[in-house]
Amino acid sequence: xxxxxxxxxxxxxxxxxxxxxAGDRLTAEEGLALYRSxxxxxxxxxxxxxxxxxxxxxTYFNVNRHINPTNVCVASCRLCAFGRKPDAPxxxxxxxxxxxxxxxxxxxxxxxxxxxxxxxxxxxPFEYYLDLLRGLKQRFPSVHLxxxxxxEIAYYSQxxxxxxxxxxxxxKDAGLGSLPGGGAEIFAPAVRHVICDHKxxxxxxxxxxxxxxxxxxxxxxxxxxxxxxxxxxxxxxLLQLRDLQDKTKGFLTFIPLAFHTANTELGKMVQHRETTGxxxxxxxxxxxxxxxxxxxxxAYWIMLTPRVAQVALKFGADDLDGTVVEEKIYxxxxxxxxxxxxxxxxxxxxxxxxxxxxxxxxxxxxVQRTETRVTVQV
Ligand code: V47
Numbered sequence: 007x008x009x010x011x012x013x014x015x016x017x018x019x020x021x022x023x024x025x026x027x028a029g030d031r032l033t034a035e036e037g038l039a040l041y042r043s044x045x046x047x048x049x050x051x052x053x054x055x056x057x058x059x060x061x062x063x064x065t066y067f068n069v070n071r072h073i074n075p076t077n078v079c080v081a082s083c084r085l086c087a088f089g090r091k092p093d094a095p096x097x098x099x100x101x102x103x104x105x106x107x108x109x110x111x112x113x114x115x116x117x118x119x120x121x122x123x124x125x126x127x128x129x130x131p132f133e134y135y136l137d138l139l140r141g142l143k144q145r146f147p148s149v150h151l152x153x154x155x156x157x158e159i160a161y162y163s164q165x166x167x168x169x170x171x172x173x174x175x176x177x178k179d180a181g182l183g184s185l186p187g188g189g190a191e192i193f194a195p196a197v198r199h200v201i202c203d204h205k206x207x208x209x210x211x212x213x214x215x216x217x218x219x220x221x222x223x224x225x226x227x228x229x230x231x232x233x234x235x236x237x238x239x240x241x242x243x244l245l246q247l248r249d250l251q252d253k254t255k256g257f258l259t260f261i262p263l264a265f266h267t268a269n270t271e272l273g274k275m276v277q278h279r280e281t282t283g284x285x286x287x288x289x290x291x292x293x294x295x296x297x298x299x300x301x302x303x304x305a306y307w308i309m310l311t312p313r314v315a316q317v318a319l320k321f322g323a324d325d326l327d328g329t330v331v332e333e334k335i336y337x338x339x340x341x342x343x344x345x346x347x348x349x350x351x352x353x354x355x356x357x358x359x360x361x362x363x364x365x366x367x368x369x370x371x372x373v374q375r376t377e378t379r380v381t382v383q384v
Contacts, residue, residue: 012052016045022295026052032296034241040292041237046284053291053322060301061324065361066370067352070119070152070328073109075100075138077334079125081157081204085191085230087269087339089125099127102134106141116375118367119328120146122153123188123335126161132173135162136180143181150183150368152226156214157189160206170210171217178221184368185218187226187261193246194239201233201272212250219256224369226304227257231289232265232281233272240289244296251299258370259302259325262289264309268340286314287321294322302370307355308333308343316355325366326352 008014008023022036032040040049076099079089090097100108109120120142139151154162154177163170174182191201193208206214215225227247231240244260251257264281267273294303304325305318315326331346349365356363365373 012048014045014048016043016048019043019045019048023048023052026056026295031298034245037241037244037292037296038237040295041240041288044284046288046291049288049291049295050321053294054320056294056298057303057322057324063361064324064364065319065356065359066302066325066364066366067349067356068119068328068366068368068373069117069349070121070368071109071117071331072333073105073120073122074124074334075105075122076124076127076130077338078127080128081126081202083202083204084271084275085201085233085265086335087266088335092128099130102137102141105138106145109142109146117149117329117331118373119150119152121186121330122151123155123158123186126158132162132166132168132176136176139177139180139182151181152184152186152368153177153182155186155188156211157205159185159214160210170214171221174214174218174221174223178223182223184223184258185215185225187228187257187259190228190243190247191230192235192239193243194235197233197235197239200275201230208246212246215256216250216254219254224256224258226259226261227300228261228263229289229293230263230265232285233276240292241296244293248297248299251297255299257300258368259304260293260297260300261304261306261327262286262293263306264289266309266336266339266341270339273339283314283317286310287318290318290323291321307347307352308341309336311343312347312351312355316359319356319359319361326355328352 014020014023018039022039077088077090078092078097078099142151159173162173190211218225229243264286267278267280290305302325303323304327305315305323306327307315308330329346333345353363367373
């Protein structure tokens with residue numbers, strides 16, 4: 007029995023809506039029905055129902071800083087505008103001291119997380135990354151290090167000939183707190199072959215996250231949409247994430263990432279067709295409905311724009327990510343959003359939506375601030 011206030015125009019959504027309201031798990035076919043529907047308000051209503059059942063009007067955010075130690079990359083993924091060959095214009099690699107200086111620069115709002123990702127550098131030794139983690143932990147002991155995508159971890163395994171499991175153990179010992187969700191893209195091999203044929207496949211991405219979870223670390227998961235993937239590819243991607251989450255419960259959040267076309271080979275292939283507001287909100291809503299075992303869905307304001315991210319809070323998202331400070335991956339691909347937002351700006355977006363801002367750390371524990379101190383409640 008559907009509530010009277012839920013207005014559904016698309017009759018194909020009715021049986022799916024019944025299952026959502028009953029709290030039942032959706033199948034791949036039902037996921038396809040969601041993607042194929044243009045009844046965005048009904049999708050949003052249902053996703054918001056799940057979001058409010060889990061979190062009420064609470065919206066999470068954090069105070070974080072992105073650090074990209076190098077953009078030099080041996081891979082040449084068609085989706086990417088960030089990576090450079092070592093001698094290409096704009097190629098950079100931070101000396102460790104520089105990375106430490108950047109981490110602490112403009113320390114106006116004490117950050118609780120450094121989000122660190124970079125290219126697959128042909129010459130940097132594995133020790134560089136361990137020293138980076140150790141040096142940051144020593145200088146900023148209270149800051150959580152969310153660092154290195156599964157693609158980077160697998161690359162360190164390749165260059166050291168150590169097992170991925172061993173790489174993760176050494177990194178955890180050096181201060182690694184959790185893994186970010188990058189590099190997942192779209193799991194379907196035929197799509198992966200076109201958009202990022204130099205990257206690890208789905209199996210290794212999922213295995214790396216599983217191993218991290220088994221070592222007691224959490225991670226996040228992403229999906230890159232809005233290029234050449236089909237609705238079925240997206241459903242397949244989400245259900246593979248849901249399967250792993252059933253086994254490990256290690257994913258904290260899912261983040262749908264809208265493809266930005268500028269300066270990418272893939273952008274040329276799709277005639278620089280960017281995602282639309284409709285597509286962005288639909289992806290947030292479908293993720294909320296299919297990923298019934300993920301606690302959080304993040305509307306990453308950097309890629310959605312603060313405007314769409316704010317609206318996404320009514321379409322299933324409960325998290326806006328953070329202050330970020332100097333984002334590079336999306337801005338190299340043409341993002342017109344600011345490179346950072348202050349805590350106060352994020353809070354305003356949340357309050358205007360009628361929601362309650364909740365500052366969290368990486369693990370979603372509440373952060374309390376006084377004038378001089380930041381404390382995380384454990
Ligand atoms: O893996 C790269 C994507 C990802 C482009 O874990 C692009 O909380 C769009 O994963 N257009 C890295 N996307 C960023 C990422 C992320 C971001 C925010 C939060 C978290 C988290 C993770 O960015 C890459 C790739 O999927 N990407 N190039 C592009 N041109």
